[in-house]
């Protein structure tokens with residue numbers, strides 16, 4: 597594992613964008629696993645800037661996102677599909693047909709999960725998976741549990757996750773309580789993993805995840821077993 601500590605969120609965002617750019621430059625037809633949440637916004641801003649300056653071409657990139665809230669469709673501005681369109685896809689030359697986010701409004705979430713895993717497999721897996729980390733150690737929406745779940749699956753969000761994500765909604769009662777998330781199988785099979793975390797509030801969970809015991813109670817701790825993980829932690833928000 598490469599653990600990189602930086603001072604500022606701006607530095608974290610530049611470094612993360614550079615690593616993703618390096619992936620795209622070295623394999624233009626790569627498969628990127630992408631994350632939402634507040635942490636990657638600066639990374640996506642930097643990638644957009646590189647594209648605008650003519651240094652990065654997304655035309656042959658394919659992407660698969662980690663997760664989606666159950667009950668929100670892509671036109672809802674709280675959905676993760678909307679987030680990705682807004683923060684990255686609508687700003688660069690990626691072909692939207694080559695971008696995937698799990699469907700949160702399908703009637704059969706188990707079938708959606710199986711189809712999502714089959715799609716990732718058919719793509720040959722993920723070249724670079726970008727991750728954030730929840731205050732409870734979740735990656736994607738793989739919440740603390742008694743076991744690691746390999747498949748894309750429906751999940752009941754933990755109260756701490758609902759509370760943390762309430763900042764994006766008008767009221768905590770509006771935060772969906774369920775999500776569909778890529779499981780640990782596709783994440784662990786990604787050729788490279790890049791996890792970004794910023795600020796004092798993430799310090800304790802980052803230490804637990806990367807320097808504590810490997811346990812499904814701290815889902816991100818499974819990454820200690822991955823052969824190519826880079827963690828970028830910024831001390832300040």
Ligand code: F6R
Nearest residue numbers: 631632633634635728729730736
């Ligand atoms: C989002 C995701 C989550 C977030 C995590 C951290 O697609 O999968 O695991 O990465 O909740 O969120 P922020 O960055 O908002 O602290």
